[in-house]
Every structure is written in structure tokens, then in C-alpha cells.
Amino acid sequence: MSNTKRRLVFGGLATIATAALLAGCASAPATSSSSAPTASAAANFKPCMVSDLGGFDDKSFNQLGDEGLKDGAEAVGVKPIEVQSAAETDYAPNIDSLISQNCTLIVTVGFALSAATVTAALANPTVDFAIIDDAADNDFDGKTDAPNIKPILFNTAQAAFLAGYASASYSKAGKVATYGGMNFPTVTIFMDGFAQGVEYYNAQKSKSVQVLGYDIKNPDAATFTGGFEANDTAKTTAQNFIDQGADVLLPVGGPIFQSAGAAISDSGKDVALLGADADVYDTFPTYDSLYFTSVLKGIKQATSDVVKASATGDTFDTTAYIGDLSNDGVGIAPFHDFSSKVDSGLQGELDTIKASIISGSIPVTSYLTK
The missing domain is CATH 3.40.50.2300 (Response regulator)
Incomplete structure (x- = not known):
């Protein structure tokens, strides 16, 4: 586009x-x-x-x-x-x-x-x-x-903002990645909010966590698999980000997250996976041990x-x-198996950020607000 x-x-x-x-x-x-x-x-x-x-x-x-x-x-x-x-x-x-x-x-x-x-x-x-x-x-x-x-x-940019902040907090490599199925606003809205959340974390914590696959300043250069199927292309895309050192992945595009789960499993690396739309911990438990959280739509x-x-x-x-x-039309899922792995103060920070997004004191931009 x-x-x-x-x-x-x-x-x-x-x-x-x-x-x-x-x-x-x-x-x-x-x-x-x-x-x-x-x-x-x-x-x-x-x-x-x-x-x-x-x-x-x-x-x-x-x-x-x-x-x-x-x-x-x-x-x-x-x-x-x-x-x-x-x-x-x-x-x-x-x-x-x-x-x-x-x-x-x-x-x-x-x-x-x-x-x-x-x-x-x-x-x-x-x-x-x-x-x-x-x-x-x-x-x-x-x-x-x-x-x-x-x-x-x-x-969903608002919920993805929370997920981006949490992912930046969790990342040990200082690199996270997000990519989509195809370049449509309802896909990139997740990626945009996620990147804004990472950016906010960096500003608050004086960190420099990188976002691979999406640049807020150049969204047309984002990474896409070309479709919404769980296939070899989707798996290769995930593998490329793992090879670049990302230890948190947010694929946006229906079942392409399943291919990311397969890529993470094959890599043998400690990489966390986020779901989109539904809580994939419940809907597709095959990779339940990999799921950090999900960005939810009601x-x-x-x-x-x-x-x-x-x-x-x-x-x-x-x-x-x-x-x-x-x-409550959007939100993020529990951390499930990662609950003991995240910073003890993270949930409190997310609750405060959520309230600030709702009040407007923390602006989150998307195609629905620009």
C-alpha cells in the first residue's frame, strides 16, 4: 500500500x-x-x-x-x-x-x-x-x-502499546520484532501500537530496546509475509527475526503465529511469542509454553x-x-506461564499506563485517532 x-x-x-x-x-x-x-x-x-x-x-x-x-x-x-x-x-x-x-x-x-x-x-x-x-x-x-x-x-493500538511495553521490559536481548500478514491498517495498527509501547518503555527506563520489522517513522518499510496462512513463508519470516537476535515476536495476521511457534521450537532458542486477536494460550495451546501474552479484540x-x-x-x-x-473492547491476555518470569512491578506499571491511555495523558496514535 x-x-x-x-x-x-x-x-x-x-x-x-x-x-x-x-x-x-x-x-x-x-x-x-x-x-x-x-x-x-x-x-x-x-x-x-x-x-x-x-x-x-x-x-x-x-x-x-x-x-x-x-x-x-x-x-x-x-x-x-x-x-x-x-x-x-x-x-x-x-x-x-x-x-x-x-x-x-x-x-x-x-x-x-x-x-x-x-x-x-x-x-x-x-x-x-x-x-x-x-x-x-x-x-x-x-x-x-x-x-x-x-x-x-x-x-488495538492501545492494547498493543501495553504489549510492546511489557515485551521491552521482558526482553533480555534488547531486540523485539513485529510483522504482519499483509499491509492493511487493521494489521499495522497492532504493529504501530506495539512499537509505540517499546518507545515509551525506552523513554521511561532510559533503555534502547530495538523493534525489528516495523519503523514508526517509515511504516511502508514494514515486514509482511504476503498472506494470512500458516506456511513456509510465515515460518521463514519468523526465523529471520530469531536469527537477528529478537527474543520476542508479535506476528499479526490470523494463523501466521502458528508458523512462528514452529520456528521458535525448531530454533531451540528462548524466544517469547505474542498472539493477536484471541488469547492463543487458550485457542491454540500447541505452543502454550511460548506465549508471553496476546493482544485481544472483543x-x-x-x-x-x-x-x-x-x-x-x-x-x-x-x-x-x-x-x-x-x-474493554481491546486488552491484553494474562502472562500465563511467563507470570513468574516478568518483573514483579510490571503489572502495576501496565495498570497505570492503561489508566493514562484511557484518560488521554499518554497518547497512542493509530488510523482510528489520527
Whole structure:
């Protein structure tokens, strides 16, 4: 993505974010004034979802979205329909297939489905749409491109800031690394926040921990694996950072963290691994001894709430939801097996930093705030 296009994306989405926050959208999506849908509304309600290429077993944001869909559907007493995408060319046909099955809410997972979601929403104005991790603003004018789409967004830079600070505190080599699947704002927002957290640690502690793979001043030079699959490229990318001496890795891009786990195991070195979106200690315990923490998104709860809101039969609230530290829409997981290995005062420092980020006294910039 060029610098020009990145600025357009950042500017457009920031406008949406600001408008949403001014409209009081900092809390989780409301399920409307009705506590439950009427029997007739529920009988006609059919919630559906389309995954991106990561699939619903990615142990990350597709899986969390799917769990949220199922939770919401169960709460209103209906059965959801899910369609998994195996290729980018599946996105539009998969959405169309759900429309043909009379889905009343279609949730699409990920920015890669943005264009297909907008096209379908414009062609089907009576169907409710929601998209996870994208503002559906393909013309970059700061507005969602269809009036029946609800963006579900997360300011994960704030949580990644905490993870970056903790990683810098833990690193014995003085080198940490972060890299992504592809160069999209919803990927680089993790990397950006992580690097800001390391930078803040260095300033507070008079240290010089390096961040490999991402430069705040030159984000277009960041490292990416080229996709969101756990494959040899993702493993080699992790291995390269291990070879450069990094002892903490934050891969951002669905299951690519699994390849990093394999690379660390093969290296025999003492390298800590961070997860993104979900607490990978729980969702993919294969490398549980390697997991330092995870940068979390409240995708499951937000999606469930959107499903329940759509089911009421009332006017669907399409105001963008933005999860951040203040509404527990983002956060970091426990240190699990690393609890005894981190500095005894670290958690207290993180609690103070979190409060300062929420109050605004520690600014954390991202495409949702610039």
C-alpha cells in the first residue's frame, strides 16, 4: 500500500472513528431498548456470516466472529448460517448465496471483504450488514459506503502499546520484532501500537530496546509475509527475526503465529511469542509454553451484540462500534506461564499506563485517532 493510499485510508477511517466517538459509540453495541426480539421478529430473523481466507478455525478473528454469531443466534433462538471462503473470488458469490437463502443479517469478516460487502449492501438495502475490522469506506471519503452496514472496529493500538511495553521490559536481548500478514491498517495498527509501547518503555527506563520489522517513522518499510496462512513463508519470516537476535515476536495476521511457534521450537532458542486477536494460550495451546501474552479484540462479544440488535426488528443501528481500552473492547491476555518470569512491578506499571491511555495523558496514535 502506498503512502498516499495509506494516508487516505487513515484519514477516511479517522473521520468515521471521530464521528462514532462523538455519537457516544464507545460502549459495546446496544441490543436496542427491547430486551429480546418479539416472537415474530425472531421467527423471520436469519443471521449469517462469510469468513475471509483464514477460515473459521484460524484460532483468531474469524473464529471469534463465528463464536459471536453463534452466541447471538442462540440468545434469540435461531440457527445461523456460515460460509467459509477458500479464495478471494469466493467473497461475492458467498455473500450472494446467503442473500439467496434470505439471510436478514450478513456479517463479513475482515477488510478483504469490504468491496464485496458494499456492493451487496447497496443492491440489497433491506438486508442488515456488519463488517468486522473494516469501515466499508472504499472511496475513502470518511463515510461508510452503504447505509445498511455497521462497521465493527477495534483500536488495538492501545492494547498493543501495553504489549510492546511489557515485551521491552521482558526482553533480555534488547531486540523485539513485529510483522504482519499483509499491509492493511487493521494489521499495522497492532504493529504501530506495539512499537509505540517499546518507545515509551525506552523513554521511561532510559533503555534502547530495538523493534525489528516495523519503523514508526517509515511504516511502508514494514515486514509482511504476503498472506494470512500458516506456511513456509510465515515460518521463514519468523526465523529471520530469531536469527537477528529478537527474543520476542508479535506476528499479526490470523494463523501466521502458528508458523512462528514452529520456528521458535525448531530454533531451540528462548524466544517469547505474542498472539493477536484471541488469547492463543487458550485457542491454540500447541505452543502454550511460548506465549508471553496476546493482544485481544472483543470480537466475539461485539458480534454477538450486533446479532441481537439486528434481531429485534427495530431500526438497525449502523453507527460504527469502536472497541478500545475504555470499553474493554481491546486488552491484553494474562502472562500465563511467563507470570513468574516478568518483573514483579510490571503489572502495576501496565495498570497505570492503561489508566493514562484511557484518560488521554499518554497518547497512542493509530488510523482510528489520527
